[in-house]
Amino acid sequence: MIVGVLGLQGDFREHLQALERMGVERRDVRTPEALQEVDALIIPGGESTTLSKLMNMYGLTPVLQKQARKGFPVYGTCAGAILIAKEVEDGKPQGLGLMDITVARNAYGRQLDSFETDLNIKTIGKFHGIFIRAPKITRCGSGTEILAEQDGDPVLVRQGAMLAGTFHPELTHDSRVHEYFLRMIG
Amino acid sequence: MAERGTFKVKSGLAEMLKGGVIMDVTNAEQARIAEEAGAVAVMALERVPADIRVQGGVARMSDPTKVKEIMETVTIPVMAKCRIGHFVEAQILEALGVDYIDESEVLTPADPENHVDKFKFSVPFVCGARDLGEATRRLAEGAAMIRTKGEAGTGDVIEAVRHIRLINKQIRQVISSPEDELVRLSKEWGAPLEILKLIQAEGKLPVVNFAAGGLATPADAALMMQLGCDGVFVGSGIFKSDKPDRRARAIVQAVTYFNDAAKLAEISEGLGEPMKGREAKSLEPQELLQTRGH
Numbered sequence: 181m182i183v184g185v186l187g188l189q190g191d192f193r194e195h196l197q198a199l200e201r202m203g204v205e206r207r208d209v210r211t212p213e214a215l216q217e218v219d220a221l222i223i224p225g226g227e228s229t230t231l232s233k234l235m236n237m238y239g240l241t242p243v244l245q246k247q248a249r250k251g252f253p254v255y256g257t258c259a260g261a262i263l264i265a266k267e268v269e270d271g272k273p274q275g276l277g278l279m280d281i282t283v284a285r286n287a288y289g290r291q292l293d294s295f296e297t298d299l300n301i302k303t304i305g306k307f308h309g310i311f312i313r314a315p316k317i318t319r320c321g322s323g324t325e326i327l328a329e330q331d332g333d334p335v336l337v338r339q340g341a342m343l344a345g346t347f348h349p350e351l352t353h354d355s356r357v358h359e360y361f362l363r364m365i366g
Numbered sequence: 367m368a369e370r371g372t373f374k375v376k377s378g379l380a381e382m383l384k385g386g387v388i389m390d391v392t393n394a395e396q397a398r399i400a401e402e403a404g405a406v407a408v409m410a411l412e413r414v415p416a417d418i419r420v421q422g423g424v425a426r427m428s429d430p431t432k433v434k435e436i437m438e439t440v441t442i443p444v445m446a447k448c449r450i451g452h453f454v455e456a457q458i459l460e461a462l463g464v465d466y467i468d469e470s471e472v473l474t475p476a477d478p479e480n481h482v483d484k485f486k487f488s489v490p491f492v493c494g495a496r497d498l499g500e501a502t503r504r505l506a507e508g509a510a511m512i513r514t515k516g517e518a519g520t521g522d523v524i525e526a527v528r529h530i531r532l533i534n535k536q537i538r539q540v541i542s543s544p545e546d547e548l549v550r551l552s553k554e555w556g557a558p559l560e561i562l563k564l565i566q567a568e569g570k571l572p573v574v575n576f577a578a579g580g581l582a583t584p585a586d587a588a589l590m591m592q593l594g595c596d597g598v599f600v601g602s603g604i605f606k607s608d609k610p611d612r613r614a615r616a617i618v619q620a621v622t623y624f625n626d627a628a629k630l631a632e633i634s635e636g637l638g639e640p641m642k643g644r645e646a647k648s649l650e651p652q653e654l655l656q657t658r659g660h
Contacts, residue, residue, distance in 0.1 A: 187385075188385070188622050189384070189385040189386050189406065189621075189622060190382055190384060190385060190386075191381040191382060191384055192385070193384070194381065210622065210623065225381070225382045226382050226383075226384075226385070226386070226406070227382065227383070227386060227406040227407070227442055227443075229401060229404070229441065229442060230386055230404045230405070230406050230442075230618065233404040233618075234404060234618070234619070234622055237619070258382070259382070270441070272441060285441060286441060290443075290463050290464075290465055291375075291379055291443060291464075291465035291466065291489065291490065292370065292371070292460070292463055292465075292488055292489060293370065294370065294375040294378070294379065295368040295369055295370045295372075295375060296368070296369050296372055296374055296375055297367060297368040297369065310374060310375065310378055311375075312375060312378045312379050312382055313379065313382075313443065313465070330368075331368075348378065351374070351378055351381060
């Protein structure tokens with residue numbers, strides 16, 4: 181299995197390093213062709229508006245949407261969680277609609293409200309969560325499972341082969357969320 | 367317990383900006399154009415460096431009205447500049463809630479000896495550097511992101527290239543030096559030893575390093591990326607050019623596809639006149655911005 185990491189912008193290198201530590205075959209994905217050659221995709225943290233524009237400009241959006249309809253697994257962190265959502269509250273950018281959740285951008289406030297804290301993740305246990313200008317998942321549709329919450333807000337949610345997290349496991353040296361994603365998609 | 371303002375959270379925002387373009391803007395309209403073009407952040411300021419150069423006078427922090435207006439216009443992070451050592455300007459910018467402060471040589475320095483003690487702030491700082499000594503001194507003061515100084519407002523990329531090449535060379539030197547030679551390098555460069563040890567252990571700077579100062583074209587941006595920068599700042603290069611929106615979009619694309627010459631060729635087409643610029647070599651020593659702060 182080859183896991184792709186969307187390499188258009190953001191901290192994709194840290195995701196690739198996490199996969200490297202786990203000994204997983206991985207690829208930096210920047211084109212529709214490269215997207216068709218991987219078996220799963222991680223959308224990293226970054227600026228969701230920038231990522232969305234580049235995905236549209238270079239034809240990645242329709243290819244990803246088509247693949248996702250056939251059960252192609254995607255894990256989105258922070259900006260990635262915004263992109264895979266069905267709805268984004270201010271509609272800027274529009275979600276790709278891969279997962280039935282609604283997301284509000286910059287929902288904790290500005291950078292001064294960014295924080296780190298310990299989370300308790302189902303089946304994983306205690307995990308250090310780093311939240312940077314993070315979004316909030318404000319609605320979880322049917323068939324979603326909430327794997328972790330912070331102050332009552334879902335911060336890690338799964339639906340089928342989709343996983344959305346509002347924190348950054350790639351900024352820690354802890355690969356357990358990445359391992360969970362790989363186990364999830366078998 | 368949720369902890370705010372930690373170093374991890376400060377340097378973490380810079381990690382999210384990687385592979386992106388941070389654009390200088392002077393009003394809400396320019397901020398909107400920058401966001402629409404795909405900028406990862408904007409730098410709110412009163413005058414772009416090219417105008418500061420021409421108009422002269424003391425360059426200071428922007429009027430808070432301007433910063434607030436830009437913060438209300440865009441949803442991407444907003445940065446703002448304070449003068450070197452002017453910790454009260456920094457306090458004001460923090461109170462306004464900006465996402466990053468650039469303690470910048472582009473503004474007239476306020477302290478001849480000291481930079482801001484950046485550990486005292488919850489808001490993260492980015493600082494310019496010409497060499498590893500300067501970069502590590504800024505890190506020792508609490509900077510969470512580094513950028514080359516280049517020579518702002520010239521549209522001439524040579525100084526930014528000089529600075530990143532020197533920083534890269536010095537990092538290689540640190541990595542390959544036995545520990546007892548680090549003491550000498552530390553003395554020679556005025557670089558805090560602890561940070562040199564950290565660089566040796568990690569094999570790289572412990573924070574994100576962007577290019578800045580004189581970038582004017584998509585090719586300039588891709589050049590800096592190929593030289594190993596994590597992303598780019600473009601100041602006067604966008605809004606002093608013919609078609610700011612097209613140029614801004616092209617530079618964003620060039621930073622993503624910096625290794626793809628065929629795409630860069632497409633991206634570089636039909637952008638109109640770049641900023642006219644001024645050869646950095648033609649500047650008198652007192653006109654140089656990069657020598658401010660050390």
